[in-house]
Amino acid sequence: MAGRTYGVGIIGAGWVSGEHIRAFTVNPFTEVRGIYSRRRETAAAKLQETGVTAKVHDSLDSLLSDPDIDIISICSPPNLHCEHVVAGAAAKKHMVIEKPVAMNAAELQKMQKAVREAGVTTIVSFVLRWNPMFETTKQLIADDAIGDIMYAECDYVHWIGPHYGQYTWSRTKAAGGSSLLSAGCHAVDALRWFVGEVEEVCGYKAKGFPGSDYEFEPNITAILKFKSGAAGKVASILECRTPYIFNVALYGTKGTIRNNKLYSHKFPGQSNYLEYPTILPDSGDVTHHPFRGQINYFVSCIQNGSKPHANLDDAAKTMALCYAIDEAIATGRPVKL
Template sequence: MRQGKYGCAVWGCGWVASGHINAYLRHPACEVVALGSRSSSSIEAKQKEFGIATAAYTDFAALLADERVDIVSICTPNNQHAQECIMAAKAGKHVFIEKPIAIREEDLPAMIAAVEGAGVKSMVGFILRFKPLVAMQRRLVQEGELGRVFMANVDYWFGRERPGWMKHRDDCGGAFILAGCHSVDMARYIVGADICEVRGDAAMVGDYYEYPPVETAQVRFSNGALGVFTCSLVGCNPYTANIHVLGEKGTIMNDRFYLRRFAGQADYFTIDTGSKNSGNVYDHPFPAMVGHFIDCIREDRESPHNLRDAVNAHLACLAIRKSADAKGQKILIDNDTCTLALA
């Protein structure tokens, strides 16, 4: 920290990096001191986009050796996140890791050990948690307005064009890991319970992806609630992230609510929180997320949105893929050991 500001670096200069850079620039306690990418032209493009002069690195180890860097955002392709998180933690940097944190279950324990062993703070880019609508939905459940929640269904449908590395499962992890993990995490965040059992299925659609770009799952939460999750990378539709939560005293359907406490309610009522249903990174609440992360670093406290908390959503996504590969066999999730097992 120099002159009262945290030195922030963004490693990986693709699409989502813009959300991180913009958020750091808007925070009064942050200074963007470095950008990094294996492509120098990508770095130059981001510097030009934001009108900033920063150190530029094409080697991650060199970026981590910059003593001005306190915080690193990891925004590289998915298969690089685990090793880069470990490297950043061992270098003593606080880490903001874009989802997915890893695409293999065996990487998760090493990541947790590195971050917690180094005593650095971590944040995972499950950005939907910071939407006002999601915060309201979670609060209603926590305050008991829905009574006992017994079902939570989510959809993540986003058929946008994607870079070439996302074609390959070894690079990106699969449909839910690549994109649908946002909605998987949103479900467990709102319900307030981890996912413990999964049955998955998948379908090949089109010829762009080398893996099934459509995945579905039946899940069971640790509190007994059930759920149906769907993810599509190929649909002809606008960005769609549905969440439906059913409880004994009320129901949530996105921004529509039906609560027993309002006697005589004939239909769902709608609350406009100003949350945009958009996949554009500039519409996502990165400034709020960065603000929270900075507060946690300053106050030396763990964020509820940290690496360890994110493990369950990632295991659930990996379990969907594993179950689909096993023709729908049930998969059991063990958070403590970060493992999946066929039932």
């Protein structure tokens, strides 16, 4: 199947959809053939912006019923993801699903059921898994550079205010959901990706700006108890006065990783951290995110019939962790997963 060209349909015409289009355009086995958005003019403008010639569909049903489309990219607002994933599964389309996957556990379970019954391939855009620093960190862990991880931290610190495009919807409870659902779920997924599954969480809210317009707590932190026996901390800070920060710190029995710095038993006599040059996850701009790596991997999985590591069922574990943290914050009590 490697020589086949897969037709792609884009659902949604916001900021991130342009990066999906560009990623599919450069993949040698895919071609963007259609787009649907609630406003036809917005969809047409997105095609013009990306230099792609494709059909602008007047309805979701029109795009999903197009036999020339094999893959759909769901870049619609998060509160529409459930509807679009269930419809895409019924149409037997492979799917790229933007994060957050779903706004609550009930929606998530409905999506999982539809995808399992349809037997289609999915991938969720926890796109930092394809960031070079993440890839190197994952390999260092596999190579026993730091031994067993005892403690881990990940921080998502990004001022998303009125100056920022997504603020108008992401600050709302209906479309943004929470600090983690809106943005910080990337940090939650990073801890799962590097350390493993979590069995219990405690969560706390922090102060935000006076007179904040957020409909949920924009600044939160949580303590995590991993099944491996490790402990960890995750923070999601959306009201702050600082450039974008995404910190990863992993403390092991044989060494430590702090972003792109390594202290390891593999280097006898090492007196300080070894810093290696790489592309860091240091920008919230979607043009900086490695969508090409994600899309190339996804297409190869479709070709060889394998399941992507960031498939819907795997991503559901990250989302369940986010829901648990939000519950812990709301109730003031630890939550077991």
